[in-house]
Amino acid sequence: MANKSKTNTNSSNVTNLHDGLVVLDSTLKALVDAVNDVISEINELQPLLNNNVAAKESKPASAQPKTKPVKKPVKKKVVKKPTPKKSPSEMFLETINTSSIDEIIERLKQANTRQNVIKNILNERKKDDFQIFTSLEDVVTRIKGLAAPSLDKIIQQWS
Numbered sequence: 505m506a507n508k509s510k511t512n513t514n515s516s517n518v519t520n521l522h523d524g525l526v527v528l529d530s531t532l533k534a535l536v537d538a539v540n541d542v543i544s545e546i547n548e549l550q551p552l553l554n555n556n557v558a559a560k561e562s563k564p565a566s567a568q569p570k571t572k573p574v575k576k577p578v579k580k581k582v583v584k585k586p587t588p589k590k591s592p593s594e595m596f597l598e599t600i601n602t603s604s605i606d607e608i609i610e611r612l613k614q615a616n617t618r619q620n621v622i623k624n625i626l627n628e629r630k631k632d633d634f635q636i637f638t639s640l641e642d643v644v645t646r647i648k649g650l651a652a653p654s655l656d657k658i659i660q661q662w663s
Contacts, residue, residue, distance in 0.1 A: 519605065519630065526602040592662045593640055599662075600625060600643070601636040615661040621650050 590598070600608055605626060612622045624647045628634065637643045640659075644652050 523602065523604050592659045596659050596662050597637055597640070597643070600629070605629065611662070612658070615658045617658050618649070618654075621647060621654070624648050624650070 599611055603611070608625065608629070609622060612625065628646055637646070640652070640655060644650055644655055
């Protein structure tokens with residue numbers, strides 16, 4: 505009996521660690537995107553900075569004759585690639601693969617999922633050798649009591 509409790513604790517720890525790593529991964533990706541945006545802005549401003557420094561170094565301020573204003577370079581618009589919107593099917597797979605057990609339960613209940621299906625999904629997620637669901641067909645195959653039409657209804661209510 506003690507071994508089973510220890511196994512459940514280890515499984516829970518692995519699940520919590522996995523959840524934490526998923527959150528960390530998405531946070532790091534957002535940070536990298538933000539840093540890349542700042543680098544792009546710096547690169548766009550660099551020619552202006554170089555022109556100002558060169559002009560100040562070439563002549564003392566009192567000796568500089570009046571000149572025509574320098575045309576400012578046209579600022580290029582940085583077009584951010586829109587993040588592709590995830591379909592309800594993709595959001596469903598991501599949630600049941602990576603979210604906490606509590607969040608999965610809550611989302612499945614909101615989608616009016618039967619208790620036995622929720623239980624079977626959670627049992628699958630808690631397995632020591634859990635492999636992520638790779639497709640909706642994979643979910644239907646691995647979750648007892650869940651047929652494709654029922655899964656379609658859950659996904660329609662998912663978003």
